[in-house]
Amino acid sequence: MGRFSKMHGLGNDFVVIDARAAPVAMNEARARAIADRHAGIGCDQLIVIGDAPDADVSMQIFNADGSEVEACGNATRCVPLFIGRDVTIRTRAGLLDARLIDGGASVDMGAPRFDWDAIPLAYPMDTLTMPASWEELPAPAAVNVGNPHVIFFVDDLDGVDTARLGPMIEQDPLFPQRVNVNFAQVVGDGHIRLIVWERGAGLTRACGTGACATAVAAIRRKLVHGPVTVTLPGGDLIIDWRPSGSIRMTGPATHVFDGEADWSRF
Incomplete structure (x- = not known):
């Protein structure tokens, strides 16, 4: 056991x-x-x-x-x-x-990376405002924070069909290792609402690396100033980043219960 x-x-x-x-x-x-x-x-x-x-x-x-x-x-x-x-x-x-x-x-969380081949993307392009989009979504940004993220800044987050668009974008050939898909709305100078379609997991209550990537992209685009409060369905994370520096993420962690299992049965 x-x-x-x-x-x-x-x-x-x-x-x-x-x-x-x-x-x-x-x-x-x-x-x-x-x-x-x-x-x-x-x-x-x-x-x-x-x-x-x-x-x-x-x-x-x-x-x-x-x-x-x-x-x-x-x-x-x-x-x-x-x-x-x-x-x-x-x-x-x-x-x-x-x-x-x-x-x-x-x-x-270390320093973010922005080169197209560090995301990675399938071919060279600007990652701050990508010359690519899907349906009515605006041109996104791409950031690697240890894993690949694409970020869409929208005017009305509640109007985005995240469950349909998320898997479509995650598996697009532009992303050879698939990608985490972030749908974000800036609601104040230091405040962003965020929903993340996670690569391999789907819609989750929260995504820490998504919050990091989104805050970094928003600061690079001068949409907000850090530190940034990122509000996800599960609650808030505080993300602090200065250009050329590393990302500091602060937020809750909870122990629920302990158990035993026979791993050979899985």
Whole structure:
């Protein structure tokens, strides 16, 4: 039997497995089965905590569809709560620093990248105002914050059919590694409303990396000044970024319950 914790960040929920003492063989099929909300435990992302030679812990992240991804901001905030102290975390996106605060955590998410081949896109183009769009959506921006994001700034967020447009854009050939799709509305100088269609997970209550990418794109376009409050369906995140610097994300993290499971049954 293996132990796990159920956690969430603003309703973006995770099954967190500590594989440091007892390694867990994880693959796409097993991760998808664990994430299944009817036949498994159920989560947006599965998080596997392991050892790392250059950090306190490592973090593997699997989406609900079983695909392994580079970064997850809400999950990163849960790691210091899971470990019980401030930690450095080795991820596929790089080394992250996560600090406990009252009710959650503050995470240095590293510096964003804007080159077309760092997103990545299928061919060269300006990533601040992309010469591409879908239906009535305005020209988006693209940012990589450890994983790829495209951001649409719209006048009326409630009028956007996110459930239909999200998967269409996620799987567009312009994005060879697929993409997280952010639909944003600026509602004040330091305030953005955001809905995210997450690559491999669909519509979630919150997306930390999406909030980071959206705030960065809005600051680059001079739509807002930082720090930025990003309001997602699950609640608020505070994103602070200065050009040429790293992104600081601050927000809640919640431990829900602990459990045991036989991973060989998944």
